[in-house]
Amino acid sequence: QVQLVESGGGLVQAGGSLRLSCAASGRSFSTYAMGWFRQAPGKEREFVAAIGMSGGSTGYSDSVKGRFTISRDNAKNTVYLQMNSLKPDDTAVYYCAAGSRGRVTSTRSQYDYWGQGTQVTVSS
Numbered sequence: 001q002v003q004l005v006e007s008g009g010g011l012v013q014a015g016g017s018l019r020l021s022c023a024a025s026g027r028s029f030s031t032y033a034m035g036w037f038r039q040a041p042g043k044e045r046e047f048v049a050a051i052g053m054s055g056g057s058t059g060y061s062d063s064v065k066g067r068f069t070i071s072r073d074n075a076k077n078t079v080y081l082q083m084n085s086l087k088p089d090d091t092a093v094y095y096c097a098a099g100s101r102g103r104v105t106s107t108r109s110q111y112d113y114w115g116q117g118t119q120v121t122v123s124s
Contacts, residue, residue, distance in 0.1 A: 002026045002113040004096050009118030012086055016122075020081040022096030022115055030054075033099040034072055034079040035111055038092035038120075045095070045108060049081060053102035061106070064090075086122045093117040 008020040022034070035050040049070040050059045058070055069082040079096060097111035105111075 002028070002032075002098055004098060004113055004115035006094065006096050006115045006118040009094060009120045011121045011123065014086060014088055014122055014124050016086050017082070017084045018086065018120060020083065020094055020096075020118060020120075022079045022081075024077045024079070024098065026077075028100075029077040029098075030074040031100070031102055033102050033104055034070075035097045035099065035105070036070060036079075036081045036094060037097060037108065038090075038094045039117075040092040043092075047106035047108075048094070050104045050106065051079065052104045057104045059104045059106060083120070086120075088122045088124050091120060091122050093119050 003025040006022050033052050036048040037045050038048050039045040047061050051070045055072050067085045072079045095117045096115045098113040099111045
């Protein structure tokens, strides 16, 4: 079993920045692709960003591209999401996820493990 724990969420003014972290347990972190998803009230969980097992490949949804950056530190078993120029529409619970196949993907079913989520609220 792999456990993922997100942190770094909070309340921020529009235009501000937050950095989310996701700490993973277990020995296989470096073999996983990692993703960030978000879910607003009444909405489906949607893809935000993903990073491959080595960190060399990344992918972003169109809504966050140019504003958010995903990165990973395999030595620390941690993945990050740097969020800049935040908008009220970014308000959601943010979840990190791990995919055992190691490839960048935006498909929820291709991730095997999920964190409990951290709330991000952006005020106008």
